[in-house]
Amino acid sequence: MTSTPPPHFPPSVQYLTTPSASPLLSPAHKVTFCSPCPPSSLPNPPPRVAIRKIEDPCHPAHGQSGLFNASNKPIPRGTWIRDYLGFVHAEAEADPLSDYDLSLERTVVEELDPETGELVQRVQVIGCDATKMGNESRFVNDYRGIPGFQRPNAVFELREWEVPGTGGKKGVRMAVWAGPHGVEKGAEICVSYGRGFWEKRREEAAKTGVSGAGANGASADGKVGKAAVGRQRRARRTHDKSWLG
Numbered sequence: 177m178t179s180t181p182p183p184h185f186p187p188s189v190q191y192l193t194t195p196s197a198s199p200l201l202s203p204a205h206k207v208t209f210c211s212p213c214p215p216s217s218l219p220n221p222p223p224r225v226a227i228r229k230i231e232d233p234c235h236p237a238h239g240q241s242g243l244f245n246a247s248n249k250p251i252p253r254g255t256w257i258r259d260y261l262g263f264v265h266a267e268a269e270a271d272p273l274s275d276y277d278l279s280l281e282r283t284v285v286e287e288l289d290p291e292t293g294e295l296v297q298r299v300q301v302i303g304c305d306a307t308k309m310g311n312e313s314r315f316v317n318d319y320r321g322i323p324g325f326q327r328p329n330a331v332f333e334l335r336e337w338e339v340p341g342t343g344g345k346k347g348v349r350m351a352v353w354a355g356p357h358g359v360e361k362g363a364e365i366c367v368s369y370g371r372g373f374w375e376k377r378r379e380e381a382a383k384t385g386v387s388g389a390g391a392n393g394a395s396a397d398g399k400v401g402k403a404a405v406g407r408q409r410r411a412r413r414t415h416d417k418s419w420l421g
């Protein structure tokens with residue numbers, strides 16, 4: 177489903193209000209990851225956010241965009257901010273160069289190695305890539321190096337709800353949530369992509385001699401091997417607020 181994009185959303189990216197399913201997904205994965213979520217099943221009303229161009233030359237993503245708390249008050253700790261929407265895809269379709277691909281599910285599957293005939297284990301990943309389609313969450317930057325940030329003020333975690341008319345099946349989304357200290361009024365909303373993301377990027381920069389990347393040149397969590405699925409960020413546990421203490 178699409179609707180009017182928010183200000184500063186790039187015209188080249190399709191604005192989504194529900195994830196878009198790859199035809200290669202199984203029916204069960206489509207129900208789990210791509211069912212529409214009724215507004216009544218949202219954890220809380222969506223706080224106001226704004227996509228803004230980063231004008232501060234000291235910001236490591238200067239010239240790119242970020243997502244900001246645009247309400248007239250702090251966003252309290254543990255508040256759901258937005259789902260992370262995009263193209264939900266199977267492992268075979270992962271774009272290894274995507275800056276916007278994160279993993280929703282990692283399952284260990286056993287299969288026969290065609291060469292040795294041995295049973296081998298493989299991690300199968302369902303990803304959500306917001307490169308070509310997505311929502312505000314695709315603009316969430318990593319806190320590292322951003323002036324004024326010692327730690328992230330938000331987290332990526334899964335959320336679940338019961339999908340109507342499916343006999344109790346759970347819908348699952350990756351989402352951005354306010355961290356344990358909340359998000360100050362006007363502050364940029366920043367998560368941690370994980371150390372693996374930046375280690376991987378350093379390794380690739382060393383190999384190619386290209387340092388950093390533009391808005392379309394980043395990578396993701398090294399905890400998910402490139403062989404498994406590109407450079408996807410790792411899915412977190414379901415949001416149970418246990419980390420809020």
Ligand SMILES: C[S@@+](CC[C@H](N)C(=O)[O-])C[C@H]1O[C@@H](n2cnc3c(N)ncnc32)[C@H](O)[C@@H]1O
Nearest residue numbers: 236237240241275315316317318320390391394
């Ligand atoms: C998911 S996008 C975030 C939104 C992006 N800034 C944009 O305007 O589209 C991830 C990319 O943002 C940039 N980025 C995010 N956090 C960063 C940071 N702390 N330092 C440098 N670059 C960052 C990198 O280019 C990264 O690949």
